[in-house]
Amino acid sequence: MAILVFSEETDGHASASALELTSKAAQLGEVTVFHVGEGSADALAELGAHGATSVHHMDPGDGLPAPAAAAAIADLVGGDAPAAVLFGMGNTDRDVAGRLSARLGRPVLAAAVDLSIDPVRVTSEILGGTQQIITEATAQAPALVIVRPKAFAANDTGGPAPSTTAVAAPDVGRSGSAVVVERHVEEQEGPDLEAANVVVSGGRGLGGPDNWHLVEELAAELKGAVGATRAVVDAGWVPYSLQVGQTGKTVKPTVYIATGISGAMQHMVGMKDSGTIIAINKDADAPIFGIADLGVVGDVQQIVPKLIEALKARS
Amino acid sequence: MKIAVCVKQIPDPATPYELDAESHLVVRPQDQVLDDTDRYGVEIGLQLAEASEGTVTLFSMSPSGSLQGIRQALAMGADKAVLIDDQALRGSAALTTARVLAAAIEREGFDLVIAGTESTDGYTGVVPQQIAEILDVPALSFARRVEAGDGKVTIERQTATGYDVVESPLPAVLAVTAGSVEPRYPTFKGIMQAKQKPIENLTAGDLGFGDDDVGIAGSGQSITAVAPIAGRQAGEIIEDDGEAHLRIVALLEEAKVI
Numbered sequence: 001m002a003i004l005v006f007s008e009e010t011d012g013h014a015s016a017s018a019l020e021l022t023s024k025a026a027q028l029g030e031v032t033v034f035h036v037g038e039g040s041a042d043a044l045a046e047l048g049a050h051g052a053t054s055v056h057h058m059d060p061g062d063g064l065p066a067p068a069a070a071a072a073i074a075d076l077v078g079g080d081a082p083a084a085v086l087f088g089m090g091n092t093d094r095d096v097a098g099r100l101s102a103r104l105g106r107p108v109l110a111a112a113v114d115l116s117i118d119p120v121r122v123t124s125e126i127l128g129g130t131q132q133i134i135t136e137a138t139a140q141a142p143a144l145v146i147v148r149p150k151a152f153a154a155n156d157t158g159g160p161a162p163s164t165t166a167v168a169a170p171d172v173g174r175s176g177s178a179v180v181v182e183r184h185v186e187e188q189e190g191p192d193l194e195a196a197n198v199v200v201s202g203g204r205g206l207g208g209p210d211n212w213h214l215v216e217e218l219a220a221e222l223k224g225a226v227g228a229t230r231a232v233v234d235a236g237w238v239p240y241s242l243q244v245g246q247t248g249k250t251v252k253p254t255v256y257i258a259t260g261i262s263g264a265m266q267h268m269v270g271m272k273d274s275g276t277i278i279a280i281n282k283d284a285d286a287p288i289f290g291i292a293d294l295g296v297v298g299d300v301q302q303i304v305p306k307l308i309e310a311l312k313a314r315s
Numbered sequence: 316m317k318i319a320v321c322v323k324q325i326p327d328p329a330t331p332y333e334l335d336a337e338s339h340l341v342v343r344p345q346d347q348v349l350d351d352t353d354r355y356g357v358e359i360g361l362q363l364a365e366a367s368e369g370t371v372t373l374f375s376m377s378p379s380g381s382l383q384g385i386r387q388a389l390a391m392g393a394d395k396a397v398l399i400d401d402q403a404l405r406g407s408a409a410l411t412t413a414r415v416l417a418a419a420i421e422r423e424g425f426d427l428v429i430a431g432t433e434s435t436d437g438y439t440g441v442v443p444q445q446i447a448e449i450l451d452v453p454a455l456s457f458a459r460r461v462e463a464g465d466g467k468v469t470i471e472r473q474t475a476t477g478y479d480v481v482e483s484p485l486p487a488v489l490a491v492t493a494g495s496v497e498p499r500y501p502t503f504k505g506i507m508q509a510k511q512k513p514i515e516n517l518t519a520g521d522l523g524f525g526d527d528d529v530g531i532a533g534s535g536q537s538i539t540a541v542a543p544i545a546g547r548q549a550g551e552i553i554e555d556d557g558e559a560h561l562r563i564v565a566l567l568e569e570a571k572v573i
């Protein structure tokens with residue numbers, strides 16, 4: 001069974017989701033990757049090491065990559081269709097999946113947490129992760145599947161560099177006329193949120209951006225990363241790159257500390273698989289306590305400074 | 316500028332959702348509310364229309380007979396609505412939704428289509444891109460800070476590491492994120508006026524779709540099983556007595572992160 005995996009390059013590396021999906025796909029069949037970006041040697045080597053045997057590589061230049069990528073993938077899968085095309089949840093992943101779906105007339109099976117092929121069946125969690133459904137693709141191959149981050153582990157099995165074919169970006173006319181005129185990378189201190197062993201997240205209960213230093217100091221004491229709810233991202237206290245949840249990052253640290261966070265289901269889907277969850281909230285009925293290993297009913301402004309002091313005193 | 320805003324009506328998120336035992340679809344009550352996510356799209360549409368003496372037309376597809384969510388968006392200030400409401404659409408996949416919405420939008424004409432990034436109850440997050448592909452226009456997804464005029468639209472596009480500034484000629488599709496603007500609350504006058512605003516009702520057939528193209532039959536997928544997930548159990552809950560931080564330190568030690 002052939003499976004195609006979508007990958008986008010960032011900073012000379014294949015996307016984390018592409019490595020996870022390639023690893024999974026390699027267990028199910030033969031993996032080809034469609035890789036968008038500069039096509040650095042590192043990125044290609046990573047894909048090979050995780051099990052890709054061949055890579056089609058397209059450099060989109062300054063255009064938004066999705067229209068051309070969708071057209072090129074549609075050409076690729078036109079003849080001998082793979083069983084499935086797998087995408088992560090990144091911006092470009094979703095853009096390409098949507099466009100490819102309309103082009104090929106196939107549905108998108110979204111938010112998958114598990115996958116089997118022949119026939120293609122995906123498991124996804126709905127209603128805030130309380131129920132799981134299994135959906136079978138009944139349309140003609142390929143099935144288009146969007147997979148949640150960290151659903152599968154990335155396995156470096158030491159495979160050789162894949163054979164690489166350059167694909168010219170097809171001219172897609174009007175659809176392809178949007179261009180990126182500036183790129184801004186927001187500097188981030190401390191460990192990577194998605195890989196960190198400890199994550200300290202803050203919500204609206206911090207009271208305001210002036211108190212955000214409490215979250216940062218606690219994270220620094222624990223050599224952890226800082227996360228946030230969408231409420232505080234929307235309020236402009238912190239950048240979107242810190243958002244944890246359904247429309248942000250998915251984290252599975254050893255310890256997750258939620259401070260001033262109510263525990264909306266859209267936040268919890270991004271952190272509920274953490275090892276130990278500690279929550280501080282002044283409302284005893286906050287939903288976050290329903291999944292916390294230790295719930296402390298109290299004021300973050302009282303508790304967090306004392307916690308920071310206690311940790312400092314130990315070191 | 317002629318602005319089309321896609322708005323989804325959903326069961327009130329404050330009430331627990333139920334799944335139909337046979338079809339496994341979410342049970343849709345008669346009264347559905349405006350998806351909170353789409354209030355941002357409506358707000359951006361209104362701001363751009365105000366700046367360009369344009370119009371805002373709402374497009375919504377639902378098989379429920381509900382008008383409540385549409386009225387909420389009309390009360391914010393949209394000019395009129397096109398509602399595709401048809402029992403045949405029950406169980407439609409995102410692609411069908413996009414095809415139906417795109418057909419209705421094309422029939423009306425547009426310079427800009429605005430949708431949300433992700434609906435609260437569906438969260439496939441691909442409808443706007445599918446609409447863009449069908450209409451053969453650029454899709455500017457994950458958009459915040461939108462400016463439009465002189466035949467083009469410029470946005471800040473959220474990325475995993477920051478943001479990009481993206482520019483596109485019109486017509487185009489925008490998928491906006493929540494943080495972009497502060498949606499206005501309907502005024503009393505707005506609520507009264509909304510009752511008089513035109514809502515055009517269409518069926519899938521009016522837009523040229525057959526019953527087998529839409530709904531469960533046309534979805535290309537079938538739900539084969541639904542099962543509850545054994546959730547994480549609540550652990551110990553303590554009231555802070557001034558010493559709770561020590562209990563946290565002990566647990567951090569137990570977890571071997573300090």
Ligand SMILES: Cc1cc2nc3c(=O)[nH]c(=O)nc-3n(C[C@H](O)[C@H](O)[C@H](O)COP(=O)(O)OP(=O)(O)OC[C@H]3O[C@@H](n4cnc5c(N)ncnc54)[C@H](O)[C@@H]3O)c2cc1C
Binds near residue numbers: 232267433435
């Ligand atoms: C389609 C969609 C996608 C979404 N995606 C995401 C996502 O990816 N991530 C995300 O986080 N959200 C997401 N949301 C938003 C989500 O629904 C919630 O609105 C959000 O998570 C709430 O953030 P919060 O917990 O910071 O704020 P609130 O819900 O306002 O909670 C604040 C909490 O702080 C507590 N508090 C107040 N003062 C104190 C104090 N002094 N000490 C201790 N506790 C205090 C309160 O009791 C309250 O529980 C999404 C929503 C939608 C519709």
Ligand SMILES: Nc1ncnc2c1ncn2[C@@H]1O[C@H](COP(=O)(O)O)[C@@H](O)[C@H]1O
Binds near residue numbers: 321324353439441
């Ligand atoms: N039935 C619908 N009617 C109108 N707009 C919709 C509908 N479904 C989705 N949309 C739009 O598409 C966006 C993304 O939805 P989804 O792909 O379901 O996550 C929503 O925020 C809406 O703006």
